[in-house]
Amino acid sequence: MRIKKENNRLFPIFLKLEKLSLLIIGGGKTALEKLNTVLRNNPDTKINLIASHIDQRFYELSKLFNSIRLIKKSYGVSDLENMDVIIVAVNNLILSEKIKKDAKKMHKLVNVSDKPELCDFYLGSIVQKGNLKIAISTNGKSPTIAKRLKEIFSYFLPHELNEVLIKMHEIRKKLKGNFDFKVKKLNELTNQCLKNSFEKKKQKKN
Known part of the structure; x- marks a missing residue:
């Protein structure tokens, strides 16, 4: 079997999230994982989270981080207003596609969980040693490989x-x-x- 040669054309950037407004759509396990990822990297990020059902763990987190605003409601296009970055974590392809379409019209950057074709950016695996931060991307091909590389770098890079x-x-x-x-x-x-x-x-x- 001949494997087509392909390069990763993603452009890596590091965002100052405390200067941006982030919207997370979804209130379940996947949305919680995304929220925790954001908070680990920058706990000062201003976050709006909307969902018709919001897991109790979100409310517990919101008590620890004043920057989190939880809104229990169904998605509406007006929710995208004044937001810079959108993360979609809903188990509904039709809704995900609608949000992506709405966001594109409003020139918003979107990440849709487990749907690379709908994403403007990916949330890569992160290795951090204080001020040093390394982002790993497999171009959406294998999150498992990215996870293993994260473990390797975390182990071998000295804390010093x-x-x-x-x-x-x-x-x-x-x-x-x-x-x-x-x-x-x-x-x-x-x-x-x-x-x-x-x-x-x-x-x-x-």
Whole structure:
């Protein structure tokens, strides 16, 4: 069997969600997973969640995060107004397609759970070590592979990397000289810092 060569043409970006308004449509398990993903990445995100039925766990979360607004109602096109990003997590293809169509007319970015063909963007697997954040995409082909890669990176990347980032930030602010000199110096320093971090992790294993 000949496999067609295909490249991932998705453009990776990191959004400052605290500066945007997010709408989640759905009140079940999938919507809860999406909500938790958003909160783990940025708990200050302003979130409206609408659904005709909302699981009790959403109400518990809303007590912990003041930025969550729960609205018990059926979807209406007016719900998209003043929203920047839309996440659809409903078990209803016809409704999902309608929301996508409405959102496109209003120039909104949409993610529809388990329907890649309706998505403007995907929620990829995330690896985080403090200030370091790595997003993984398989172009919608295999969430399972993305999950495994997340586990591998999470295990092998040392926690000390965040300390390295903080130190490098301070050094960068203090460095004098032209751009080429700074790049060369920072490359030398990062090479040594990362080498030391991996050596520490290796010693802990032994």
